[in-house]
Amino acid sequence: MxxxxxxxxxxxxxxxxxxxxxxxxxxxxxxxxxxxxxxxxxxxxxxxxxxxxxxxxxxxxxxxxxxxxxxxxxxxxxxxxxxxxxxxxxxxxxxxxxxxxxxxxxxxxxxxxxxxxxxxxxxxxxxxxxxxxxxxxxxxxxxxxxxxxxxxxxxxxxxxxxxxxxxxxxxxxxxxxxxxxxxxxxxxxxxxxxxxxxxxxxxxxxxxxxxxxxxxxxxxxxxxxxxxxxxxxxxxxxxxxxxxxxxxxxxxxxxxxxxxxxxxxxxxxxxxxxxxxxxxxxxxxxxxxxxxxxxxxxxxxxxxxxxxxxxxxxxxxxxxxxxxxxDDMLIVRGVNVYPSQIEFQLLSTSEVVPHYQVFINTSGSLDVVTLHVELNETVYKEASFSVNHAIAQTVARKIEQRLKSALMISIRVKVCAPNTIPRSEGKAVRIIDQRKLNSYT
CATH class of the missing domain: 3.40.50.12780 (ANL, N-terminal domain)
Structure with a gap:
């Protein structure tokens, strides 16, 4: 040493x-x-x-x-x-x-x-x-x-x-x-x-x-x-x-x-x-x-x-x-949340892999936050290769409940097929703020 x-x-x-x-x-x-x-x-x-x-x-x-x-x-x-x-x-x-x-x-x-x-x-x-x-x-x-x-x-x-x-x-x-x-x-x-x-x-x-x-x-x-x-x-x-x-x-x-x-x-x-x-x-x-x-x-x-x-x-x-x-902090219905706190909950969920992205959009005057997560290969096969299968949706609800219990926030979770969330070749892009994108269209 x-x-x-x-x-x-x-x-x-x-x-x-x-x-x-x-x-x-x-x-x-x-x-x-x-x-x-x-x-x-x-x-x-x-x-x-x-x-x-x-x-x-x-x-x-x-x-x-x-x-x-x-x-x-x-x-x-x-x-x-x-x-x-x-x-x-x-x-x-x-x-x-x-x-x-x-x-x-x-x-x-x-x-x-x-x-x-x-x-x-x-x-x-x-x-x-x-x-x-x-x-x-x-x-x-x-x-x-x-x-x-x-x-x-x-x-x-x-x-x-x-x-x-x-x-x-x-x-x-x-x-x-x-x-x-x-x-x-x-x-x-x-x-x-x-x-x-x-x-x-x-x-x-x-x-x-x-x-x-x-x-x-x-x-x-x-x-x-x-x-x-x-x-x-x-x-x-x-x-x-x-x-x-x-x-x-x-x-x-x-x-x-x-x-x-x-x-x-x-x-x-x-x-x-x-x-x-x-x-x-x-x-x-x-x-x-x-x-x-x-x-x-x-x-x-x-x-x-x-x-x-x-x-x-x-x-x-x-x-x-x-x-x-x-500048990465999310304010979800008055609660301050960092991506690392979301990551911690995901990594405690065995049915998904450690790749995720958070999308922010608007619905009327409200901000809408959606968490995209990726099923692991085993669960995806059990769900008959469908993210709409009951097994996949159960995983989504499980993560939503974990976020609600640990962070006191309600975030919609969208489960995705394996290898569909972009992999990082440098710094990971965790937050996709579509409000900014929409303001230019």
Missing amino acids: IIHREETFAGKQMEELQLERMKKTLEKVYENVPFYKNLLDDYGIDVLKFNRLNDLTEYPFTTKEDLRKNYPFGMFAVGKEKLVRIHASSGTSGKPTVVGYTKHDIEQWSQAVARAIAMGGGKKGEVLHNAYGYGLFTGGLGLHYGSEMLGMTTVPVSGGNTNRQIQLIQDFKPAIICGTPSYTLNIAEKMESLGIAPDNNSLKYGIMGAEPWTEKMRLILEQKLGIQACDIYGLSEVMGPGVAMECAEGRNGLHIAEDHFIAEVVDPVTLERLEDGEEGELVFTSLTKEAMPLIRYRTGDIASISRDACICGRTTARMSRIKGRI
């Missing part, structure tokens, strides 16, 4: 390091990013008077909308001649958010991800199968550079072409597979259909992230692939993967790279900082970024922070696994 020095800093030692780096970051953004200079001047804040970490609560937040308004390079603290790479979001809900990296940023990022991979079981000399997407998405290249920094042999297979993925796993014999939980499940199910048993592959560990996933999903992936699966967290606006990582020993929260980031949890409505253990919106402040440091960036991700001791020996704060995103 590799534990880096910064991961064992005592409370005061880490605070001193963070304070030193925070002062430099504030001076950098004030001097080099017009957005921050104007914002901090408007708030009457003097960055030279930052003397305590708690002073951060006096600073305004940065939002994704701020990044979009300053598209493409308005948030950069260095000139374009110092950039070595640019990543960007898909921009499906507006202008993409653009992130820049200097050579130093790439090195820092690679080291953080190397630390994360080691935390999840990776070792120098082993093979890592990287099924995260490459390109403007930070997942693929983030894990790639971290794997190489750790000294692993990296297979840059990216997402998609599942049959080829399986062939490479069989031939190259990787110890670790990296990818989104939904696409890794896709690989696992395909291997299962080909008769490849969990004890007939080389995989020992899995590093999954880029989307919320449940403990039930973890158990399914571990059973189907014969691995120990750990959660990795990151977001392109802050760095990419490696912001936080579960350790293979504890798997009870993700260790935050506190030497690179200050993490907070705030109430998403009042924006007041919450105490450790309270659930709210994650907020991150950069400490080591050169090209694009962010101050109090609102992630939209829902989690909590703990500072309890971990059995692995690391002393960094840990964040809970992501419960969901604020």
Whole structure:
């Protein structure tokens, strides 16, 4: 087990390091990013008077909308001649958010991800199968550079072409597979259909992230692939993967790279900082970024922070696994529901497989929510290959009752035939909001 020095800093030692780096970051953004200079001047804040970490609560937040308004390079603290790479979001809900990296940023990022991979079981000399997407998405290249920094042999297979993925796993014999939980499940199910048993592959560990996933999903992936699966967290606006990582020993929260980031949890409505253990919106402040440091960036991700001791020996704060995103939250007849809560109930239902989509539409003035789930092959055969059979409809009612009992919501469930719900080759698309589609027709 590799534990880096910064991961064992005592409370005061880490605070001193963070304070030193925070002062430099504030001076950098004030001097080099017009957005921050104007914002901090408007708030009457003097960055030279930052003397305590708690002073951060006096600073305004940065939002994704701020990044979009300053598209493409308005948030950069260095000139374009110092950039070595640019990543960007898909921009499906507006202008993409653009992130820049200097050579130093790439090195820092690679080291953080190397630390994360080691935390999840990776070792120098082993093979890592990287099924995260490459390109403007930070997942693929983030894990790639971290794997190489750790000294692993990296297979840059990216997402998609599942049959080829399986062939490479069989031939190259990787110890670790990296990818989104939904696409890794896709690989696992395909291997299962080909008769490849969990004890007939080389995989020992899995590093999954880029989307919320449940403990039930973890158990399914571990059973189907014969691995120990750990959660990795990151977001392109802050760095990419490696912001936080579960350790293979504890798997009870993700260790935050506190030497690179200050993490907070705030109430998403009042924006007041919450105490450790309270659930709210994650907020991150950069400490080591050169090209694009962010101050109090609102992630939209829902989690909590703990500072309890971990059995692995690391002393960094840990964040809970992501419960969901604020913008993915459904409000069903006044009740707030996250897709991960629906997923948990589905994974407790043996008659269906772990693939689903939630469709939102309107009927008159009311929103109508329909959950599409997929029967497993055995039940589908028992139902005489019909989703309208009494057996299939009984499964639908069973899931509706579970959702009603556990989440206090009424959602119509539509059962589908096996292999009819689209499989993910990257991040899973769980919410289909047809209200938005209909507004353009």
